Amino acid sequence: MLWNAILLSLREIRRNILRSFLTTLGIVIGVGAVITMVTIGGGATAQVREQIASMGSNLLMVSPGKRLGPGQTSGTVPFKVNDAEAIAGNISSVAAVAPVSSQSVKAIFGNQNWSTMVTGSDNQYFRVTNRSLGVGRPFSDSELRSGAAVCVIGETVRRKLFGGQKALGERIRLQKISCEVIGLLEGKGQSTMGTDQDDIVVIPLLTLQRRITGNQDVALIQVSVHQGASTDRVQQDIERLLRERRHLSPSDDNNFNVMDMKEIAKMLTGTTQLLTALLTAVAAVSLLVGGIGIMNIMLVSVTERTREIGIRLAIGALEREVLMQFLVEAVVLSSFGGLIGIVLALISSVWLVGVLRVPFIFNVGIVVVAFLFSAAVGVIFGYFPALKAARLDPIEALRHE
Amino acid sequence: MKTDNVINTNGEDRRRLIEFRGVTKIYGAGHSSMEALRGVDLRVDEGEFVAIMGPSGSGKSTCMNILGCLDTPTAGTYMFTDVEVGQLNRNQRALLRRHYQGFVFQGYNLLSRTSALENVELPLIYRGTPAGERRTRALEALETVGLKGWESHTPGELSGGEQQRVAIARAIVTGPAVLLADEPTGNLDTARSREIMELLTSLNYNRGITIIMVTHERDMAAYGKRIIRFRDGLIASDEQNGRDR
Numbered sequence: 001m002l003w004n005a006i007l008l009s010l011r012e013i014r015r016n017i018l019r020s021f022l023t024t025l026g027i028v029i030g031v032g033a034v035i036t037m038v039t040i041g042g043g044a045t046a047q048v049r050e051q052i053a054s055m056g057s058n059l060l061m062v063s064p065g066k067r068l069g070p071g072q073t074s075g076t077v078p079f080k081v082n083d084a085e086a087i088a089g090n091i092s093s094v095a096a097v098a099p100v101s102s103q104s105v106k107a108i109f110g111n112q113n114w115s116t117m118v119t120g121s122d123n124q125y126f127r128v129t130n131r132s133l134g135v136g137r138p139f140s141d142s143e144l145r146s147g148a149a150v151c152v153i154g155e156t157v158r159r160k161l162f163g164g165q166k167a168l169g170e171r172i173r174l175q176k177i178s179c180e181v182i183g184l185l186e187g188k189g190q191s192t193m194g195t196d197q198d199d200i201v202v203i204p205l206l207t208l209q210r211r212i213t214g215n216q217d218v219a220l221i222q223v224s225v226h227q228g229a230s231t232d233r234v235q236q237d238i239e240r241l242l243r244e245r246r247h248l249s250p251s252d253d254n255n256f257n258v259m260d261m262k263e264i265a266k267m268l269t270g271t272t273q274l275l276t277a278l279l280t281a282v283a284a285v286s287l288l289v290g291g292i293g294i295m296n297i298m299l300v301s302v303t304e305r306t307r308e309i310g311i312r313l314a315i316g317a318l319e320r321e322v323l324m325q326f327l328v329e330a331v332v333l334s335s336f337g338g339l340i341g342i343v344l345a346l347i348s349s350v351w352l353v354g355v356l357r358v359p360f361i362f363n364v365g366i367v368v369v370a371f372l373f374s375a376a377v378g379v380i381f382g383y384f385p386a387l388k389a390a391r392l393d394p395i396e397a398l399r400h401e
Numbered sequence: 402m403k404t405d406n407v408i409n410t411n412g413e414d415r416r417r418l419i420e421f422r423g424v425t426k427i428y429g430a431g432h433s434s435m436e437a438l439r440g441v442d443l444r445v446d447e448g449e450f451v452a453i454m455g456p457s458g459s460g461k462s463t464c465m466n467i468l469g470c471l472d473t474p475t476a477g478t479y480m481f482t483d484v485e486v487g488q489l490n491r492n493q494r495a496l497l498r499r500h501y502q503g504f505v506f507q508g509y510n511l512l513s514r515t516s517a518l519e520n521v522e523l524p525l526i527y528r529g530t531p532a533g534e535r536r537t538r539a540l541e542a543l544e545t546v547g548l549k550g551w552e553s554h555t556p557g558e559l560s561g562g563e564q565q566r567v568a569i570a571r572a573i574v575t576g577p578a579v580l581l582a583d584e585p586t587g588n589l590d591t592a593r594s595r596e597i598m599e600l601l602t603s604l605n606y607n608r609g610i611t612i613i614m615v616t617h618e619r620d621m622a623a624y625g626k627r628i629i630r631f632r633d634g635l636i637a638s639d640e641q642n643g644r645d646r
Contacts, residue, residue, distance in 0.1 A: 320492075
């Protein structure tokens, strides 16, 4: 009987090929959207994880200010260089400590200029942020101590200012100072937040403080922990040390914030996942609308085909056979729409993955779920029209014009 | 359901196919009710060719719907072979139609945009006949009605007479015990009508298919071996057609 129903349904679908196609369009779009969203979202999440892993999961960010929520701080008593030195000197398991301050400036070379971020730090900065010099040398101790006008530049800055020319040994202008380029950083690409990590100029911290920001502040202390050591313990040690140094009484809250990279990772993947879930929910609504579209067309189809149903009933079709035929028709239409949607989703995902530069992560689970869901949509939204068809009175149906 | 039940009445050795005993049909209820049939007694034996005539509203269409098990009597009994149709539910009546009855309508009632072959195959699909046999039998039926070579044409590509032939092929493809025809020539001109009536006559004569036909045309009724006239929900006359053909 099921085979018969499938045969009859396929004949019916073939008979109205345009209507059948239009009926499935909603499901095609719904399934396509859901799978595309999940694939892109999955890729974005994976990319965030990967980038955080490349930054080093053993990184702690110490910033001044009260912690309000994940990633939010307010009310600053800035750090000084000796805070960083104290952390390096007093806490075990710390591999490197880099005090960091930065400011956006316009870098000028010849007739080229480029707005970028200048970061003042020391050689530990390269170690903490997992970066290496492609060409040139790091800062010398005397340069760091004296605040010399030397800089290490990122790939983007080099390209914008020098193009094809040799950069090493040239002098670029950063506000009022003229810096000699002593090194080039190896390229690192986009960061988790979508910023270009190669759009950077690094100068000695003292140079930045004296000649650009004009104060003694350190905006951020980046600490990398020895591989295998507990970041939690180091985090607690840093907190204890800084509370002491900042003379906080036990009742006071921390007026600084030690953030674990793992925490940042969690926050960022959480954000991408939430976004993915939201977009998927919107897409799922379109799938539901697609289902209602199928019900709509099936109901119209039942009215339009009343006479045909009458013929079938008169010829000796059972109620359940007519029900089955219409139900199978709806399911075949919706699952066929699902299949087209899957193909469409794969094409658009591959394209979007290329445009957004996220890894392509093929989620077999969501493809299977989307397909089953589209078939289920057919059953659910096809049942009512099918029942309506099956319950028709053959005499009335035959009289229908 | 047995069909080999032999009932001997009036000394004739013919098998009773259909019997109405006091069949009454009332539509609606209360003051607005309408009595379409008022206690009709009727017996049709196997192999008969019955033409039912009567003005509109005389009850002949109601009689046809009840004969075709599309409707059930309000009172009285309708025996199809030895089955009381009034006792059957909707599905059982559908099965009875499927296995024992063939229908031909005034408006042909073919599935549009569907080939003649697929139209004829339809009742066999519901019977669950395997694809190969289904095709063979459908082609045979089309050949019987004189439409060999027309199997791939859709109703839109066929004339009214040809469409009615496809409908007849669809009705006989299952080898039914009775062919019920409701004004089969109502939409056709005289020449086409005569062709259809010749076809029905030959099916009755050569294949022994019992035919019950409703018509309001005297010329067409004359093809029947027996003519029944309805008036006001009752049989007004019932006579053997003494024509010599």
